Amino acid sequence: MEDNRIIELYWQRDEAAIAQTQAKYGGYCHSIAYHLLHNYEDAEECVNDTYVGAWNAIPPYRPRNLATFLGRITRNLSLKKWRAKTAKKRGSGDVPLVLDELEGCIPSGNSIDAYMDAEELAGILDDFLGGLPVTERRVFLCRYWYFDSVSEIAARFGFTHSKVKMMLKRTRDKLLKRLEKEDIWI
Amino acid sequence: MRSDLLQDAIGMVRDEYIEDAHADSAVERAKRHAEKPAEGSVPRFSLGKMAAGLCAAVLLVFGLYRIGLVPFTGNGGGQFETAEEMENTTQAGGDLAGVGDMTGGETNVQWETGSCWLPESGSSVVENETDTHQGLPEIIWSAVLGEASPENVFQESTAGSLDGLGSSDKVIETRFQAVLDKAADNEIFAFVVRYGAYYSADSAVKEQIEVLHSAYRQARNTRDDLRNDLYWELKDGGMSSAEAFARIYKNPEFVESRQAALDALREWKLAELAVVFEDQKEKLEEIQDMGITLLYDASDEEYCPYLAAVDGLGVMYGTKAQILELGEMVKGCRIRAAAEHAENYEFIDQYTGHEIYLSEGNYLTDPLIAAYEQADGQKLRVEVQMAYYGETLVKDEKHKAVLAYMGVSQAEYEARCGEIEFRQQYIAAEKYVTSNRDYYEEVIRRLLKEDELAEEWDGGSSVLANLTYERALELAANEEIAYIELAD
Numbered sequence: 001m002e003d004n005r006i007i008e009l010y011w012q013r014d015e016a017a018i019a020q021t022q023a024k025y026g027g028y029c030h031s032i033a034y035h036l037l038h039n040y041e042d043a044e045e046c047v048n049d050t051y052v053g054a055w056n057a058i059p060p061y062r063p064r065n066l067a068t069f070l071g072r073i074t075r076n077l078s079l080k081k082w083r084a085k086t087a088k089k090r091g092s093g094d095v096p097l098v099l100d101e102l103e104g105c106i107p108s109g110n111s112i113d114a115y116m117d118a119e120e121l122a123g124i125l126d127d128f129l130g131g132l133p134v135t136e137r138r139v140f141l142c143r144y145w146y147f148d149s150v151s152e153i154a155a156r157f158g159f160t161h162s163k164v165k166m167m168l169k170r171t172r173d174k175l176l177k178r179l180e181k182e183d184i185w186i
Numbered sequence: 187m188r189s190d191l192l193q194d195a196i197g198m199v200r201d202e203y204i205e206d207a208h209a210d211s212a213v214e215r216a217k218r219h220a221e222k223p224a225e226g227s228v229p230r231f232s233l234g235k236m237a238a239g240l241c242a243a244v245l246l247v248f249g250l251y252r253i254g255l256v257p258f259t260g261n262g263g264g265q266f267e268t269a270e271e272m273e274n275t276t277q278a279g280g281d282l283a284g285v286g287d288m289t290g291g292e293t294n295v296q297w298e299t300g301s302c303w304l305p306e307s308g309s310s311v312v313e314n315e316t317d318t319h320q321g322l323p324e325i326i327w328s329a330v331l332g333e334a335s336p337e338n339v340f341q342e343s344t345a346g347s348l349d350g351l352g353s354s355d356k357v358i359e360t361r362f363q364a365v366l367d368k369a370a371d372n373e374i375f376a377f378v379v380r381y382g383a384y385y386s387a388d389s390a391v392k393e394q395i396e397v398l399h400s401a402y403r404q405a406r407n408t409r410d411d412l413r414n415d416l417y418w419e420l421k422d423g424g425m426s427s428a429e430a431f432a433r434i435y436k437n438p439e440f441v442e443s444r445q446a447a448l449d450a451l452r453e454w455k456l457a458e459l460a461v462v463f464e465d466q467k468e469k470l471e472e473i474q475d476m477g478i479t480l481l482y483d484a485s486d487e488e489y490c491p492y493l494a495a496v497d498g499l500g501v502m503y504g505t506k507a508q509i510l511e512l513g514e515m516v517k518g519c520r521i522r523a524a525a526e527h528a529e530n531y532e533f534i535d536q537y538t539g540h541e542i543y544l545s546e547g548n549y550l551t552d553p554l555i556a557a558y559e560q561a562d563g564q565k566l567r568v569e570v571q572m573a574y575y576g577e578t579l580v581k582d583e584k585h586k587a588v589l590a591y592m593g594v595s596q597a598e599y600e601a602r603c604g605e606i607e608f609r610q611q612y613i614a615a616e617k618y619v620t621s622n623r624d625y626y627e628e629v630i631r632r633l634l635k636e637d638e639l640a641e642e643w644d645g646g647s648s649v650l651a652n653l654t655y656e657r658a659l660e661l662a663a664n665e666e667i668a669y670i671e672l673a674d
Contacts, residue, residue: 052616053609056585061604068201072606075197080610083190102192121195129203141207144196 003066010058017058018051025067029074035147036078042085046077053077075145098147101172128178132171139164140171198606325503326375328365329523358513362523371507376481376524378498379470381462391461398454405447412443429573429647429668452533455494459484463499470500476512478504492528501528549662551671558655565652566672567640570661572629572647573668587619588612621645629666640673 001020009017029050033043050073063069129137139157142148148156153164358366362377369375413434420430434440463484474480482489483500493500501524504512512521550558557566589599592615602608623645630639630649638657640650650673653661662670 049613053613056612056616057603057609060600063604065201065205068204071204072197073609076194076606076610077613079193079197099190099193102196118191118194118198121191122198125195125198126200126203129199134206137203138207141196141199141203144193145199145204145207 007058007062007066010055011062018055021051021054021066021070025070028067029070032071032074032146033078036075036082037085042081043078046074046081049077050074098144101168102144124178124182125175128175132174136167136171139167143168323374323503325526326369326373327524327526328362328375329378329525357520358509359520359522362521363513365523366506366509369506371505373506374503375506375509376501376503376526377509377521378493378496378501378524379473380497380520380522381466381469381499395454395458395461398450398457402447402450402454405443405450409440409443409447412440416440425573429571432571432669448533455533456490459490459494466499470502473502473512476504476508476515478502478508478512488529489531491533492525492531494533495531496522496524549667549669550658551669554658554670554672557672558658561655563654565654566658568651568653568658568670569648569673570634570651570653570670571668572626572649573666584616584620588615591615591619622647633661633664633666 001024006017006020006024009020026047029047030043033046034040037043037046050070053073054070057063129140132140135157139153142153142156143150150161150164150168153159154161157164159167362375366375416434416437417430420433425433467483467485470480470483479502481501481503484490484493484498489501492498509521554566554568589596592611594602599612603612626645626647626649627643630643634649634651638651638653640652643649653670658670661667
């Protein structure tokens with residue numbers, strides 16, 4: 001079913017909207033959640049919460065892009081769950097690695113002096129990503145938005161592992177320079 | 187962690203970048219995720235490595251045998267010993283059921299378990315040592331039990347698909363083709379030969395099958411109607427979905443109707459498979475003439491449940507090159523990836539929700555009673571599931587309660603409901619508002635002694651406790667307790 005039709009079902013308060021969302025994007029959302037959580041039940045819970053969120057948000061909200069709307073909710077819920085679960089101990093999967101990699105993008109210095117919220121930072125990231133070559137941007141987001149493993153990215157783009165790692169490293173270095181240039185301390 | 191903020195910010199970048207990051211669509215990504223072997227699946231070995239490994243294993247086992255440590259008998263390691271073992275594995279995917287919960291004040295959506303089979307936990311590629319068919323070459327089983335056919339269950343669409351299968355010239359199904367594309371020419375795959383359209387059974391036989399099909403539909407509808415009636419009756423009384431389902435599955439009338447539907451399903455599918463197999467088994471012979479080996483077919487009753495699930499005449503194996511050749515030569519049938527351990531499949535009809543087996547006359551689960559029989563009067567760690575007979579907020583009431591809890595107006599809600607953070611706050615508030623926390627807390631305080639609580643209550647509708655059998659019975663007799671089961 002077309003996204004517009006699914007959104008229309010939400011607006012009509014037709015519960016078939018949930019079933020249609022599940023049929024079309026259930027696997028997509030689960031894939032995002034599972035990449036973060038590496039636990040079937042936890043991922044399923046986040047996906048279910050995503051549907052609840054969509055049901056309550058639409059209407060009055062009308063997402064321009066249903067897939068990314070759902071994906072964002074799933075990703076954020078999953079990250080939140082991952083952080084809660086790993087407050088004491090880091091879990092499995094690629095998330096710790098991804099976060100470690102991102103640590104390297106953060107300029108050193110007094111982290112409290114210049115506080116910036118995620119929304120402001122997202123604006124700078126949008127600009128940064130817009131200036132990257134398309135493939136580099138895609139690889140970066142596969143890794144840091146979708147939490148894909150290096151192997152998965154390599155398979156998707158037909159690259160070797162080392163090429164993916166090198167590309168990610170270069171992009172992170174560019175991001176670090178950009179954040180330093182903006183005088184941003186997180 | 188400072189990277190959390192950066193991670194959050196990455197989560198907020200433009201939609202088009204997120205979409206573009208995957209050249210394929212979200213739907214394709216979901217399909218790929220579904221195809222991916224589950225975590226913990228055994229890695230695939232090359233033939234060379236496998237041969238070397240096997241030689242070493244044979245020498246080792248022979249050496250141990252010579253010194254009397256290993257008898258030359260075995261049970262085919264890696265297989266499930268019992269159906270219960272399999273049932274304990276994850277049941278993946280499924281249709282959404284009980285979406286009415288969304289308007290009924292429940293936060294958690296109930297899901298049907300989806301597969302009508304007992305699925306394996308997801309190994310898609312296995313080592314030779316665990317192969318059911320000892321002595322065979324290394325076979326790649328690229329499907330997963332429980333995945334079955336796209337229709338997945340025996341519904342109207344499956345029956346309809348019988349006439350549609352032969353309409354396409356495409357012999358190798360897309361997902362299997364994708365697996366083959368990545369393989370070397372000499373790798374050996376198992377595959378299902380599916381039956382084509384328009385089996386030529388005479389009209390009397392077809393009519394007989396149709397009668398059996400109708401009987402199944404009737405039995406299934408009776409079961410579903412009863413389940414729905416019971417469910418809404420219990421929900422209207424304020425009961426949680428989990429508890430309602432627990433009680434439904436204990437209802438003798440429902441148990442009977444469910445068994446009747448299952449029997450009718452089995453009778454219909456076995457009859458249909460027998461007719462189709464008799465009509466089309468020559469196809470398997472034609473394929474064997476190409477040097478491809480038959481592993482089993484529908485004449486073997488043990489495999490009928492699996493074959494019926496995938497519309498299969500039989501399961502064969504051959505090299506990638508042979509299969510591609512088959513794809514070019516044979517029309518009128520279709521082939522798809524096969525799953526190992528198909529002998530473990532059973533006819534199991536769809537059911538909804540988490541099934542709790544309760545003994546007659548009390549609300550202790552059978553496994554718990556069995557555990558108490560072995561406990562010699564000692565306390566056991568149990569999970570006490572509480573019932574809820576209080577008021578359940580309907581949708582509008584719930585929404586108002588959530589807004590009140592959050593301290594925001596409807597206008598503010600409408601202005602901000604597209605913000606992800608706000609959505610998350612709403613979901614959290616909704617969970618709290620619908621959790622009936624005060625009620626459950628009061629029940630725990632009243633019914634359980636302090637030293638019986640096994641750990642701090644986390645706010646849900648169940649609590650872990652250490653109870654003797656007598657105390658468990660005493661507790662379960664209370665109306666506020668739905669049932670008690672053995673804790674994990």
